[in-house]
């Protein structure tokens with residue numbers, strides 16, 4: 538927390554706005570919309586809820602197809618299943634670790650030839666890094682398929698001067714406890730389509746028809762953000778830029794200290810993009826270093842250092858068994874390779890210099906000895 542949260546929480550208590558609506562919710566929505574530069578934002582209970590609403594707004598139904606990045610957290614794709622629709626996964630490419638435009642193009646071509654284009658493409662910006670949005674937008678426009686930009690991990694990042702999360706039809710942010718700013722749990726759906734977001738608010742509050750009696754004609758959800766939590770969000774947004782700077786500094790120091798070790802490669806930052814470096818991620822080439830990611834994770838854990846593998850690709854998950862994944866190139870799945878070799882180092886915005894020194898020292902010991 539930044540220290541200012543209690544002020545906004547107290548406002549909520551003093552005015553008795555203890556509900557999933559109120560002045561903090563309205564203000565937080567306006568502040569996020571202004572910050573990222575869109576017409577409208579809707580505060581919701583989670584990033585997952587925001588993705589679900591976006592799919593509902595795009596009329597995704599049973600047996601519809603939705604394309605989604607494979608290298609991501611399961612929450613990107615779960616809402617596809619909520620709607621009874623069918624996911625198709627798209628591989629990553631090496632320059633951003635995100636959706637491969639090449640694989641996407643092939644998948645859309647196949648879908649077009651089958652006469653069944655997807656209702657939406659969910660593009661994820663992994664660990665803060667934007668996907669190749671120009672290429673992806675242009676391919677999707679060709680087939681007239683809308684994009685949902687899953688920017689849950691990339692709030693504060695930019696792509697060619699534009700805020701991450703504003704390059705598709707809808708953008709999604711998460712304020713879960715692990716994200717760069719948090720409301721403990723929460724999310725935001727953003728768009729320039731004001732009418733669509735009006736409908737999002739309607740769907741997120743049980744889809745109550747405009748009648749005095751309780752009347753409902755369509756399925757609704759209970760997805761709005763609490764006015765107390767929106768207060769937390771307002772104070773957090775004030776320090777977002779500082780958080781981005783902190784995470785980028787952590788990355789820079791890890792990079793300076795470790796980049797020269799043979800077999801180590803840090804997650805790249807695409808030209809004309811700025812990543813919030815939510816997590817510092819890198820790959821370890823076992824053939825060069827003689828050490829696997831698995832053994833590094835274990836060794837760090839013994840030192841009480843919590844590092845993580847990269848997300849397990851969704852097409853490899855038991856939940857999505859049998860779901861097709863379009864690879865980046867015919868004989869290489871980039872996401873599988875990143876999963877085999879990828880590692881996320883401790884990257885909390887409040888990490889001390891000494892803590893980071895300890896991680897760096899361990900990494901050097903683990904890797905140098907065997908080089």
Ligand SMILES: *Cc1c(COP(=O)(O)O)cnc(C)c1O
Nearest residue numbers: 583584585610612613689711713
């Ligand atoms: C965290 C996350 C989500 C889900 O956000 P919640 O607020 O936890 O529901 C979705 N997609 C990605 C890529 C995430 O990292």
